[in-house]
Every structure is written in structure tokens, then in C-alpha cells.
Amino acid sequence: MKPVKEIVKNNPLAGWVLFLLTVVVVFLLGMLASSIIERRAEAVFAYTPLLSFSENEPNSRVWGEAFPREYSSFLRTTDTTFRSRYNGSGLIDMLEEYPSMAILWAGYPFSKDYRQGRGHQHAIEDIRNTLRTGAPSGDTPSPLPNTCWTCKSSNVPGLIAAEGAAGFYRGTWEKRGAQVTQPIGCADCHDSRTMNLRITRPALKEAFEAMGRDINSVSHQEMRSLVCAQCHVEYYFNKNITPDVQYLVFPWKNGTTLEEMEKYYDDLGFSDWTHGISRAPMLKAQHPDFEVYLTGTHASRGVSCADCHMPFISEGGQKFTDHHIQSSLNSISRSCQVCHREETSRLVADVYQRQDKILENRKILEDMLVKCHFEAGTAWEKGATEAQMKEILNYIRKAQWRWDFAAAGHGNSFHSPVETGRIIASGISMAAEARLRLSRLLASLGSNNEVLLPDISTKEKAQSAAGLNMKKLNEEKAVFLKTVVPEWDKQAGQK
């Protein structure tokens, strides 16, 4: 065969053919490369909706345009019709159900009003309606700080980003009435760019730091619980971090068990309030849902909050996370039965059995605590001294902290029945110790008779025994809801 040089020299057409062939091959290769690039770009963009809102967009409807399924399931948290044996999605007046709570919280806002909150969509409405936030108007401030808004709204991440945590907490509750108007929503848990879960509340980050853990190096599965733990935890307001600010802190420095948190408070000499009847330095357990869950069997097997409370759902052939956050008792087939292949009635019976048995002992402790408070009140009346009362009041503090820890959590008796049972048992022994010492003290003060309790059989009677003027509180609240709240909404709408 002749060299190419020769062929081309003798036949110029062959040169052109060679040239064109190369052009075609390179052209096709380019097309192939381009196709691969296109499909790789698809992988990046196909699963990322076009987003045109800011990092902390408070309005969930805006996010919802890109995530219609998640958003519409999230809207179902407005539902108030579900009722289980002890809880549900509607407002339940707990003081009506357990009037003695008004005595246990005498001198603390919870004795005025404690209604079981509704779904996330009602967060703003519920905090405006509760008597605990008071009736601020004109020069009368709310008794509570802005810190109370922290867990109520998707406006909060933006406000904290702009003003810092302490800046956001500063001032009384009515100051941000017109700024915080969106209920809990997308921005609270999601990164606007990647939709990854994110922590927006500084208190949780700070609590992790205090424990020496890094919240940025947790797994996705842990995040599916930690976004809930931004709010569903025990907390208190520390007034010594920033002057004039009630700073939100989770008491986790020593750990997250009841005793570790108690030690934290004791070391700090902290009390939420001084009891109105017994003058004991009380602790109010908020809702240590996450902490109690951590001690349970589901947590130790790596089940997250979202696994049961936001189970997967299939609609139109698409599987996604149900954002109707609710009791698993209303989604048993998708929550429990994914792992437990048993009859629904059997599973429900298991839950109720735990709740019934825990409640049995919780009521015993509740009754003992009511007696503790009135007996301590009588001891003061009979002339007991501070020194004589100190130990007794400490027992009352510890016993009620245990009762509240068990009672305030939304699902404690199911999340961790053994731990909750243990807590109540140790509370009973402490209340018994307090009452034993009280009866000795009363005897030494010359009173050996049973302390007679006032009638606290209904919410009204208990509240008046706790020294509350409910008529006035209700009237003021009605005026507030009629005059101040519409003004807030108007201002928020103008922005």
C-alpha cells in the first residue's frame, strides 16, 4: 500500500474524504459528550425546584409552590378532630380535666390557663389566646418576654438572623406581636437552597456546645429528631447571660436525664417561681419530650421522631414524607405497622395500657403534692421558720419536678414507660418524705390534726383556692383579642 502522502498527492479528493470523516467523528463525539453533560446536569437540577425566595422566607405558602404535596399535608395540622384516650389534636383544657394542677402551679402563669396546644398551624392563634401571655395594651405590658415567641413561628429564624438571639429575646411579649404572625412552618426546619434539614434555634446549638457535642456532625437520621428537639424539650430563661434579657437555655450541660438537669438547676440555685401556697422554690418542667424519648426503646433502636410522627405516605405513585405532624395513633398503619405487623386494636391497647398505668401513679403523686402544698402553707401559718422549712420545701420542689417532668411531656408514658414510671415512683417517695417531715413539724408546732383541704373538685374552685381572679383575667383577654390582635394583623399585612 502506498503511503497516505502519495494517495493524497495523486488524488486530492481522498484528502477531502479523510478530512470530512475526521470532522464527522469529532462532531459526533462532541454530541455524545454534550449529551452526557446534559444528563449529568439533569441529576443536579431535576431534583432541585427553581427557588426564588430568601433563605428565611417566613411564609410557608411560598415554599409550598415548589412542594405542593408536602405543603398540603402540612396544612392538615389545622385539623382538630382527632381524639385519643388522653390527648388529641384539639384544644383540651387540662385544668378542667385535672383541677389539682391549678394548686400545683399556684403563683405561676400555668395555673391561669393550661390548654393542650393544637397542631403547628394553630401555634400563633393559641399563644395569643392563652391567658398566660396576659392582655397587653397601652402601657400594660405582657407578663412574658419575647422569648416565648421563639417556638411559635417561622418568622423567628429571620428575626434571629437579623437581630441575634439576645436581640430577639429582649423585651416583653407584645413588642413583636405584629412581627411574628406566621405559624410554625418550612423555614423552621429546612435549608431554602438544598431543602436539607437545618437547626434554626440557637438554644439547641448552644446546648450541644455545652455538652461538648458538635451539632454539625450528626447524621441525617439524628436530624430527623433534632429539628423537633429545637422546641420539644425542657428549657428555662436565664436572666444572667445578657442584661435585661430572658435568654432561652436548655439545661443539658450535665446531660439530658431528669437527675442531670435537676443537678444543673440546683447548682445554679435556679427556680422558675416561688410557690403561692407552700413558698417552695419550684421548677416547672416544660415539655421534655425529646429527653424522655432518648431514654426509650424506640430511640435506642435509632427510630427518629419523624419516623412515627411524619411517616412516609404514597400519593399518586409518589412517596414522600407526610408533613401532617400528629399523634401516631392517627396513622398506625403507616407509623407502627411498618415495623410491628400486628392488629391495630392490639397496638392501640398496648399504648393505652402504658398510659393508664402511668397515669394511675401520676394521680397518686398529684394528690400527695396538693397535700404537701397546703400542709406547708399551714406550717407557715403556725409560725414555722425558714430553717425548719428549708429541707421540706426542697423535697416538695424535687417531688413536683418529677411529677411535672412526667406530666408535661406529650407522649412520655409511651415514649419511655419504664423511665416515666421510675420518675413518678421517685417523686412519690420524695413527696412522702416531705409530708412525713411536715407532720412532725406541725406536731412540734402544736397542731396534730389533719390539714383540711379546700374544695378543688373543679377548675373554678381550684383556681380560686390558688388565689386567682379569673373573671378579671378573662375580661382583659377578651378586650386584648378584640382590640390589640386585629391591630397586629393589620400591621403585619401592610408589610
Next chain:
Amino acid sequence: MLEKPSPPSGWKIPVIIASGIFTGLALFSLYISRATSYLGDNPETCVNCHIMAPQYATWYHSAHRGKTNCNDCHVPHNNVFNKYFFKAKDGLRHATIFSLRKEPQVIFIKEAGAAAVQKNCIRCHKDLITDSRLLTVNTEIVSSRMERSCTDCHRETPHGRVNSLSAVPWARVPLPESPLPHWLNGEKNKRSRKQNRN
């Protein structure tokens, strides 16, 4: 005899440049398609094509995640040549269909693939079906043992019932990220999209 093709001396430089362009483009195609990844067994290779995301996600959430990768079930393991022959045959067909955008909305396994899977079920779970206590001689041995495949009954193992391309839109799957180096795509200091995908 084929003589060594060599360009006229005056054309040498242009030809070197032209073949450089050709080779560069070919190398670029290999890089952009992650060609070398296809030699290994890493499951992430299978989501080089994003339409495999539902299959990856369902496997990832199954018990098989702990012991198997995609190739353990989906290519033959009787000998190494057959493994790579099958891989090449299947892979080229997948690549062609994917490039032509001819993929169906719901992907079903083909006969050859199903046969390979069946053999691989047996390869690992042999003890389950040869346990002497379970061996009986009966008239239905052919119809109920030999003619059926494991997945006739174990339909949800391991990919569940989810199989359409759009079935799990937000599944956390390690899809290939931008092929650009970080200093070029401006993501140098930004959070990686992949973060949290564990």
C-alpha cells in the same frame, strides 16, 4: 503491508494539533461519563444515571444494603469473564437507551437480568433451599421449585413496591455532583449539596 501513516512534513504540526483535539475530546468524554467507575462494584456508580435513583434508594433502605452491592445480584458471578461480558453488554445497552432518552417511566428487569438475579439469590441463600429438613420428594417439585423464581413470592425484596422513575422524588441518593472542580464552580466555601446525605 500497512505502512506507518505519516503526514507530509509540512502538515506535521497541524496534524499533531488535530489528533490532540480528538484525543482530548475522547478523554473528556471518559471523564465526564465517569468511565472508570464502571470497572468497580461501587453502588454509587449505578446512580451515575439519575434515573436509577429509586432503585438505589430502595436498596439503601433494605436489609440487603448490609451485605450486597448492585453487582452482587445483577451480574453473573460464575466466572470473572462472564461477569465483565455481562456488565459490558448490559451497560452499553443502558448507556445507549439513556443517551437516546428512550428510558421507560417504569423500568422492568429483562429476562437475562432476571436469570442472573435468580442465580445470585441461590448463590448466597443456598443453605435456605438445600436444608435437608426441607427436602421432600413430591409431585409438585418442578412446578413449585424449579419453575418459579424467588422474586415471584418475595416481590418486595429488596426494592419494595416503589419503581417508577418519579416514585421517590426526594430520596437522598448520592447523585453525581457538578464535574467542575470547586475553584471553578464558585462552591469552594459553600456547603456541599451532599452534606447530610448519610
